Amino acid sequence: MRVGKPLRSGWPPVATAFVAAALVTGCGGSKKAPPPDEPRVNVVQPGAPGEASRKVPAGKLTGAASVSHTQPDVEFMLGMIHHHQQAVVMTSWVPDRTRNTSVRVMAKRMGLSQEAEIELMQRWLKDRGVDPNDHTHRHALMPGMLTSEQLGRLRAAGDRAFDRLFLRYMTRHHRGALTMVRQLREKGGGAEPEIGAFTRHVDSDQQIEILRMQELLRG
Secondary structure: OOOOOOOOOOOOOOHHHHHHHHHHHHOOOOOOOOOOOOOOOEEOOOOOOOOOOOEOOHHHHHHHHHOOOOEEEEEEHHHHHHHHHHHHHHOOOHHHOOHHHHHHHHHHHHHHHHHHHHHHHHHHHHHOOOOOOOOOOOOOOOOOOHHHHHHHHHHHOOHHHHHHHHHHHHHHHHHHHHHHHHHHHHOOOOOOHHHHHHHHHHHHHHHHHHOOOHHHHOO
């Protein structure tokens, strides 16, 4: 018998390797490979302006999605429609009373934005069975709103006097909207996803415009 030469199996190298792998697997028993980890879904809930965002546990997602609106939410939307409507009136006076391009451009943007938000709020109320033309809040002066005397003073002004009054009054008007958002949260409102997103938008948008109006006043 000759020693030193390997026995030839007659199988090609790939087949030999396959059989070897099968034998090793068989020696290891019938254990199944562990299933791959399920993908983790991280849902981040935006915080209010100035507050950090937070992760929402998966177990609470269903509850968060089913949060319903509250009476303070309805009252806020009705009041904010009235609030926005006065701002639209104020911006409509700008083209005929000032030649300041910066004020005219800002007022036009404000008017379009407020009109779009009024439509959004009206639709929100209708979808929840509430009449958006409810006059309950029409007799109440919302925070930051101008009195009839102040509106008359603004309407009668012109040129630079109008610019100063418009920027000061509209700044006050915007701060009133921020107060309304804060009051809603203090009452426990704004938890429904749609109104929550709307109030965050109002909060951030109004603050940006306040800063811009303060720059124009200084200029």
